[in-house]
Amino acid sequence: MNRIMVLGAGYAGLAAAVSLAGRTTRRDDVQITVVNAEERFTERLRLHQAASGQRLADLRIPELLDGTRVEFVRGWVTGVDPAARSVRIDDERVLEYDRLVYALGSVADTAAVPGVDDHAYTLNSAHDAQLLARRLASLGSGTVAVCGSGLTGVEAAAEIAEQHPALDVVLIGRQEPGSTLGPKAKAYLHGALARLGVRVVGGVEIVKVLSESVELAGGDSVAADVVLWTSGVRVPPLAAAAGFEVDERGRIVTDAALRSVSHPEVYAIGDAAAIRQGYGVMHGTCQSGMPTGVHAAVSIVREFSGKQPKRFRFGYLHAPISLGRHDAVIQFTRPDDSPKKLHLTGRRAVWYKETVSSSPWPSFVRLKKFPSAGSFAWRRGGRFTR
Template sequence: MTRIVVLGAGYAGTMAAVILAARAKRRDDVRITLVNASERFTERLRLHQTATGQVTADLRVPDLLEGTGVEFVSGWVTGIDADARTARLDDRRDLPYDRLVYALGAVADTAAVPGAAEHAHTLDSAHDAALLAARLGTGVVAVCGSGLTGVEAAAEIAERYPDLEVVLLGGQEPGASLGPKAKSHLDAVLARLGVRVRAGVEVVKVLPDAVELAHGESVPATVVLWTGGVRVSPLAAAFEVDERGRIVTDTALRSVSHPEVYAVGDAAAVRQWHGLLHGTCQSGMPTGVHAAVSLLRELEGKRPKDFRFGYYHAPVSLGRHDAVVQFTRPDGAPRRFALTGRPAVWYKETVSAAPWPTYGRLKRFPRVGSIWPRGGR
């Protein structure tokens, strides 16, 4: 019996578990266990909606796994013994594994700046987003981090609460990675929604009622949302990690120090011809597919294939009534074509809604998943 344990039921981990179960369905020598802190599937693509009090679907991982033979275990992973090949849970159980898929993802890096962990909200989970929603009403909301997560959150809050003052703070211009058409539209929508943009600034401290910038300036804030960077759980250090704490993988997504472990999603340092992958649903789900397919190839005595991925698009919601979609080259550089306005809203909603029904289809037609590792190539 080969015991396969998947840690984490995010976009990548759930994909890996579904593909593993579907392709190993007729095998009686494989047992698959999926571990997650909650039964609820977190739609990270919609957390900025939850953060403004909008009700999203209550998707349950055990319901998805019904009939697959996968054992679902609800619990926090508190430790990994790589030599003994066990994962320790918060109830002090040790789960033994022969093969491991590490998919515990990443969270907002609130440790990077003093006061962020104590005074700032994050979008790490539906619970965290709901806590932020409960604080919104009047005053000033400072969104720290001008990447696409910060942009989506700032636009959503400003549209939903027009009486709030929303300030978007970051080192780069919002939408800096987009082409001219998409960037111009994004800037215009943020201005129309009343979002005050402060680019080229560095947040050095978060206080209960303000954020401090470098050179001594202070920005008053009733509520602070932290979207400036992510960090990986220290659990990943059971294996060889890079300078950012991500598990270093070989070309097939196996840990270079422990080849019985596949690392997928945000917690993996996956190098491609165009550089290291950055954490997105777009790249995370294909890593889950590839890990599952490769692991089963190994059990059949075959060599796993190299993982290949190229980006295809960057969809960005700007509230419920506007959006931009920047189509990209495989290395993430913007192409000339972009969608804006209502067509982009439809496209972004289609993308956000796609993962859950995709898992359901792949339970029945797992071979479709073999096209995923190529991504946008």
């Protein structure tokens, strides 16, 4: 029996599991297990909506996997033993594998700055987003500081400002919002934030978070009733503790086919992996994570057939950014994620984001039925581009 275990059922892990299930339906010698802390699928792309008080769809992983022969195990992974090829979960069960797909993702880096763990909210999970939503709903007025001016921070600040117009929303970060966009898309983003009343404090370094303020380098501070932390991510220490070769951020270093360079029976995908392409190491997004999951599935099936896995090649396509429920900006990119001239704004951008990139769930369903179609990932010149 070929025992395949997928750790984590986020975008990358679930893409791997569903693709594996579809590609092994005619094999009686394959057993697939998915381990995840929750039964509910976390739409991380929509957590900023949940944080602002909106209700998200209740998407259940076991329901998606129903009829696929994939076993779902609910539990927190507490340890991996690559020598024994086993995984331990929080109820002390030990699960064995022959092939492992490591997709445990990343969380907000709350350890980088003093006080973040004690005083800031995060968007690590639906539960975290709901905690923030309840806090925001209890404020009649006040200031919300969103720390981190990357795309997650921008989307969260815009969503909160739109849903809670009585609150003063401040977006704080080292870089100006939209720094990776082209000039016109960046200008539109800044105009949208201004229309929503979001104050931007850019070019600053956050040195400490207190219960009622965010302290900046140089002695300045921003008063805040609520702090949301979106600046930087970190991965669980499990991979390093297990003895996998990891990079300086704790991500598993992979070969060209996404296998661990120290343990080739392990595929590392999504945010948990340091995947090098010609333009550098990929940064974690749904856009890049899901193709890594499909590639791992295809490669494992190839190995079962006595073939060598192929090289993973990926190019970015776009940077979709919601600016509340009624506005958005889409920056189309080159494969290395640098901006092209082409971009969409306003209603066209809202349609694009909601139709093309807002939720992978329909793609998972299609992939379950038609695994060889690629579903959510199409290829151009050999590269996954979505």
